[in-house]
Amino acid sequence: MTPAERSFEDRVDFGRTAADYSRFRQGFPPEFFERLRGLGIGVPGQRVLDLGTGSGQMARGLALGGARVTALDRSAELLAAAHRLDREAGVTIEQVRASAEQTGLPAASFDVVTAAQCWHWFEQERLGPELLRVLVPGGRLLIAQLDWLPRPGSVVAATEALILAHNPDWTMAGMDGLPTHYVADVERAGFDGLETFSYDLELHYSHEAWRGRIRASAGVAASLDAAGTERFDRELSALLARDFSEDPLAVPHRVFAILARRPA
Numbered sequence: 531m532t533p534a535e536r537s538f539e540d541r542v543d544f545g546r547t548a549a550d551y552s553r554f555r556q557g558f559p560p561e562f563f564e565r566l567r568g569l570g571i572g573v574p575g576q577r578v579l580d581l582g583t584g585s586g587q588m589a590r591g592l593a594l595g596g597a598r599v600t601a602l603d604r605s606a607e608l609l610a611a612a613h614r615l616d617r618e619a620g621v622t623i624e625q626v627r628a629s630a631e632q633t634g635l636p637a638a639s640f641d642v643v644t645a646a647q648c649w650h651w652f653e654q655e656r657l658g659p660e661l662l663r664v665l666v667p668g669g670r671l672l673i674a675q676l677d678w679l680p681r682p683g684s685v686v687a688a689t690e691a692l693i694l695a696h697n698p699d700w701t702m703a704g705m706d707g708l709p710t711h712y713v714a715d716v717e718r719a720g721f722d723g724l725e726t727f728s729y730d731l732e733l734h735y736s737h738e739a740w741r742g743r744i745r746a747s748a749g750v751a752a753s754l755d756a757a758g759t760e761r762f763d764r765e766l767s768a769l770l771a772r773d774f775s776e777d778p779l780a781v782p783h784r785v786f787a788i789l790a791r792r793p794a
Contacts, residue, residue, distance in 0.1 A: 539651065539701075539748075544584065545607035547751035552611035554742030556733050557587030558646070558676055562785060563595055569725075569789060571642055571672055572597045579640040579664060581630040582648030586612030586623065588674065592644070593621040600624045600640070602633060631656035637663050644672045649712055658719030667794040671721055672787065677707040679730075679782040685740070685774045686781060692769060693749040696762045700749035707784030721790035728786040734778040737770045 544551055566572050574596030580589040583601035585608055593599045593616075601623050603609050609625050616623050628634050630645070630652050643661055645652075661671060680687040680703070690703045708728060716724060735743060741763055745751045751759045770779075 541699075542651075542748045542752045543605070544746075544748075544752045545605035547746045548585070548605070548607035548611045550742045550746035550751065551608065552585035552615060554735075554739050555585065555587070555746055556676075556735075556743070558591060558674065558785065559731065560591075562674075563591045565727075566592075566672070567595055571644075571670060571789070576642055577640045578642045578644060579633070579635065581643060581645045582651060583612055583625075584608050584647070586615055588644055588646035589623050590616060590619050590621055593623050594619065597642075600626060600635070602626045602628055602630065602635075604629055631660055633660060633664060635664050638666045640664050640669060641666055642670045642672060644674065646674045647676065649673045649675075649715070650709070654715050654719070658715075662720055662792055665792040667792060669792045671716065671790045671792070673712055673716070674788075675707065675709060675784075675786045677705060677784055677786070679707055679784055680704055681782055684782065685770070685779050688769060688773060689740075689744055689766065692762065692766055693744070693747070696758060696765075697749045697754055700753070702748060708786055712788055716788060716790045720793065722793055723789075723791035725789045726787065728784060730782065730784050732780045733783050735781055736778045737767070740770065740779055740781070741766055 563572060572592040572595045576597045578592050578597045578599045580599055580601045583589050583603045586601050589599045589601040601612060606627060609627060613625060643665055678686045680690050693700055694703055713724060744766060745759060745763060750762055
């Protein structure tokens with residue numbers, strides 16, 4: 531990670547956008563969790579630790595399938611939002627406020643560790659030993675991404691250009707939804723038995739929901755001040771009305787997942 535990327539990431543605080551985050555960020559679709567259960571992830575009774583849980587989308591999806599989930603995040607605001615959504619979904623999830631690199635949890639206490647939409651935020655040198663410590667021998671690691679795709683002429687490409695106009699330090703534009711460099715992170719951490727899969731899908735957002743989803747991103751309310759976020763949101767609203775009048779919007783996304791195993 532370059533110094534510029536680290537400087538930007540040090541400013542990001544998703545707790546500042548917890549309301550939009552919990553309301554507008556769409557999680558992984560039901561078929562994703564069905565696929566995971568077929569691979570032995572999230573099965574009933576399995577002990578799962580969900581790192582960087584945010585508003586708890588991954589944790590809830592696994593808990594609804596019968597797993598015993600502990601959700602970990604550094605943000606009290608996001609954990610509070612996750613707790614509210616867990617109650618509405620009828621699931622009980624233990625919460626821990628801590629960093630992924632120093633969980634404070636007992637050794638060999640989880641069968642699976644998951645990291646959804648958050649792997650890039652962690653300090654890899656410290657994370658690897660902690661994952662090996664909290665997993666049982668033979669335990670599984672799942673890294674999962676659900677990323678929008680900035681195809682030319684799409685609402686995503688136009689939105690990314692607008693974010694950069696308001697926040698030139700934002701480092702996450704132009705990604706293809708295939709962060710295969712995570713494979714090297716996982717291997718350096720000491721995991722083996724790697725598997726990957728990916729597939730494309732469309733998620734549908736009303737104009738209001740897309741604006742909320744973008745406010746809840748790292749490049750907007752999580753790193754801009756309130757006035758800057760308001761200016762951005764006004765311009766995004768005008769851009770949607772002018773250039774992308776269809777409502778709801780069909781937004782291209784890509785799912786990417788890595789599974790690996792702690793050596794026995």
